[in-house]
Amino acid sequence: MPPKPEPMQVTMLPEVDRTDEIYARAIELAYGPSKRQARLQLVLNGLYYSTLLFVVGWIFAMAIDRDPPVRQVSREIVNPSKQVHAGERLLIRGVRERSRSCEITRRWWLVDGAGRRLDYEAERFDAYGPLGREEEVIGPFIPLDAMPGRGRLLGVVAYDCNPLQRALGWSITTILVPLEFEILPRAPAP
Known part of the structure; x- marks a missing residue:
């Protein structure tokens, strides 16, 4: 019997390494971008x-801003003997310190x-305008139908x-100190 041929040894290691390199390069190209x-x-x-955090911080800072921008130093009536005729103007001299600029709404009512x-x-x-100390004379007219006293x-x-x-109408409000005076009957026409 003829001798058995020895099995052939196949060495494919270089191709296996090459295949791994190809797959590694394919993965690199796929995930690189x-x-x-x-x-x-x-x-x-x-x-x-960071923009979102800035906006939320800005809104929070506006929400907690409750300090009045004006400090009233003094208010006094300057009409002679604190008396005013119906139909005339009540004059109030006010001195205040303004620390910042704002829009103001002033409401008066008279008893x-x-x-x-x-x-x-x-x-x-x-x-x-300029900040700091302000002084002015203001005041409403006393209605003609105001009762004397x-x-x-x-x-x-x-x-x-x-x-x-x-936007919300959530103003910083300050209640002014009430001022007392004497209302006289309407002055006779000259």
Whole structure:
């Protein structure tokens, strides 16, 4: 019998290594661009969340802003003997310190000699300009139908200092100290 041929040994190790290299390169090419996108996405996410945090912080700062921008130093009636005729103007000299600029709404109401409450229309104005000490003489006209006797002027000032307060109507309010004076009957015509 003829001798058995020896089995042939096949060495494919170089091809196996080559196949692994091909697969490794394919995976690298498949996921390589996404790594660059991931870095860009991280940067965009950082910008988005930092902007979101800034906006939430800004809204929170506007919400807790409740300090009045004006401190009233003094208010006094400057009409002679604190008496005013019906139909004339009550003059009030006010001194105040303004620390920042805001939109202001001032409301007055008067309690006349008979105890009736007489409301005035709200005055809206902007208090912009140089900050610091201010002095002015203001005051409402006493209505012709106000009853003579002891009168009291009451007032409220509302400050809108930021967009949130304007949008929600959540003004910083200050109640002014009531001022007492004497209402005299209407002066005779000259």
